Amino acid sequence: MTNEQDFFSREINVLNNSSGSAVYTGSNTLILRKAIDEVGGFPTDTVTEDFELGVLINSHGYESMSTLEPMASGLTPTDFRSMLNQRTRWARGVVRSFYNVHILTNKNLTLPQRLTFLNSYLYWWSFLRRLLYIFAPVIFVLSGIKVVDANFWLLMFLWAPAYFLLHHSLSVASGNIRTERWGEIQETVLAPYLFIPVLLETIGIKEKKFKVTNKDSSSNKFQLLYALPYILLWILVFVSIIKFNYGKFGSEIMYGSVITFWLLTHLFNLTFAIFICIRRPIYRKFERFKLNTECLIKQKGRKFKLKTNDVSESGISVRSNHPIYLDPNLLVTVVIGRKQYQAKFKCDLIRVAFENNTWTYAFKIVKFKKKSFNEYLQIIYDGFNNYLTTERDQWLTAWDVLLINISKRFSFGKGSKKINHQNSDSADFYPNVSVDESAEVNHVSAKMTNFSFDFLVLKFEDSIDDFKDHERIICHDVIFKSNHVSKYGVNSYRFDISNLKKLSKQNHFKELIRKWGIVF
Incomplete structure (x- = not known):
């Protein structure tokens, strides 16, 4: 999934420089101690003290700027539950801070600054909008209730141009970081879990406990449970697609194409939501x-x-x-x-x-x-x-x-x-070096093709089946002892070396491997 934090930091927050109010998001930030003291220190009546501190500093006449060049790196959550807890905290904190500092009526903020912070507030309401978008065609198909009363031609005249222009404008303005499609997927992923916390915080039911975001790579055995809302929505959308198009032909399909389009779009986004919730295995x-x-x-x-x-x-x-x-x-x-x-x-x-x-x-x-x-x-x-x-x-x-x-x-x-x-x-633990040396085993000539301290590879003119596990390989007066022999390719055999400790003390051996370019 495209990282919306990256999109915000590199595009949105840099644009906020124009109003001198780049949003303070907590990590990798330099702040004047004098500015923090003037506003009374870090606020404690919110779970996003960084965002609110930034607003307070701006309201005291200071400007905040976001750099184009990344100056430091940080970590992000690697499992769905941790990501969800983090976004929930951000959502509730921004909503609470919006009311704490009275952003719309705060005369110490300029109009562009108010619009910047209003945009931060309204972002968290986009997830309720996304849920309405998902349920509107489903409700219409399954119950016959019109959420939007419009005919096909009205939608083609008003909705279609607006929709495709929105996609085009974001593709132009986003600097090739993400598209409107990935924005829809992002909203679909977070919508079922964020709209209730935003509503609760809006009516005054606060989140008082600060939950530290887990950013290690340990897996969560209950990860699949978080996919249940998306699975249920996916089934509802799929059933709606079948029911709405079953038995329709010709112009009926054309006039219903907008509904079908939206249902297919939601099915696509919900499929991604399920995959994101399950996540890929992490080995590091x-x-x-x-x-x-x-x-x-x-x-x-x-x-x-x-x-x-x-x-x-x-x-x-x-x-x-x-x-x-x-x-x-x-x-x-x-x-x-x-x-x-x-x-x-x-x-x-x-x-x-x-x-x-x-x-x-x-x-x-x-x-x-x-x-x-x-x-x-x-x-x-x-x-x-x-x-x-x-x-x-x-x-x-x-x-x-x-x-x-x-x-x-x-x-x-x-x-x-x-x-x-x-x-x-x-x-392996040793470098496997390609060599080209003559060697001998049981008076049979061979060509040494590989050497790796714990084994060597010999290639013979013909296949040999009577090797014993304990063999002696002679190469330039250096005697390699083997304790295991195995087939390595056509007429090639791998001999595991058993006397490396003794060999490492011999000058002949050291000279030979240096000849092969090995630093010993």
């Missing part, structure tokens, strides 16, 4: 941030200056132009710096892979000092996450996204299993 506990900066890798007195690929609160990925041997049984010390921050921590090596013509080393952070951890958080979040998209793909429509969702969700697990890198042939 923390969000990864793309970062290209220097770091130092240390193990047993050896040091390597490398570049980072990405970082997260639980791990780090680095890249090297050459394969490097690191002992997976020993901890690795990582020193990373960015801007004025520097962090140092201990890691476990969990994966080595050859990707995009570079060697990638993935580490799991296991030991941190508090000061270093705080510095590391600054390294991660002080800036923009370049893994995030900045524009909507114009060629990828909402219909395309729906088909992708259906394909992925009903593939019955094909291609969706989580890979255990530690047990996968595609990734």
Whole structure:
């Protein structure tokens, strides 16, 4: 689902700069201490103290501005329940603050500022409107009650131009971040759960307890229960489509096309609502941030200056132009710096892979000092996450996204299993290096094609079926001992190395792997 927070921050709130009243949304904001003191500190009679504080500061003559460039990154909810709790708090808080500061009659606010905050207030009423849009054609089809009394030609003359011009204007004005279609989906998702809290807050039944938003990636076993309103609405809309069009032909279908169009639109949006509520599986506990900066890798007195690929609160990925041997049984010390921050921590090596013509080393952070951890958080979040998209793909429509969702969700697990890198042939604790060396096993000549410290691969001219688990492979006077042999391809066999510890002390072995370009 298109992130409406991103749309608000990059488009709507930047436009609010024109009135000097960019809405204060809480995160990553710099405020004059003097301004906070002048308005009496943070307000406590609302659950959105940030929004109300911003209004109060504007009413004391200060201006607030939103930057075009992202200066820092934050986290958002990853499950439906947490997202819903957050939006409910925002809705109730903005409604309460609207009345607390008397926005419409506050003479200390300019007219453009009042319109800015009025727009923030009215946004939360759009979900009641969306429910009315969903129920209007359903009520008409199932009960015969006309919610809107209009004929086909009147709708074509008034409604159709307005509807399509609205879609066009948003596509032009939104800077390719989102479309009216995604706005309808967003409203459909939140409508069943937000209209009641907004009504309650409006009549004075307040939300007094501040509920902190959960932003970790843990799954909620009751997630599917939240989809029940959308499932029931989906069934009602589907039944309405069948009943309204059953037995109609020719001009009857044409004159009823507006009703059918709206029902199909709601069915489309509700399908997305169900998918969003169920959500996709999440395999990572923390969000990864793309970062290209220097770091130092240390193990047993050896040091390597490398570049980072990405970082997260639980791990780090680095890249090297050459394969490097690191002992997976020993901890690795990582020193990373960015801007004025520097962090140092201990890691476990969990994966080595050859990707995009570079060697990638993935580490799991296991030991941190508090000061270093705080510095590391600054390294991660002080800036923009370049893994995030900045524009909507114009060629990828909402219909395309729906088909992708259906394909992925009903593939019955094909291609969706989580890979255990530690047990996968595609990734290991050691670099798998392509080599071209002559070798010998039981006086049979072979060509060594791959070497990976824990195994090597030999290719023979003919297929051989009488290998034992314990074999000796000789290559340039280096003797590799194997404790297991398995088929690897056509006339190729994998020999698991059992004497690596002994080999690592031999100069012949060190010279050989350096010849292969491995940093040892």
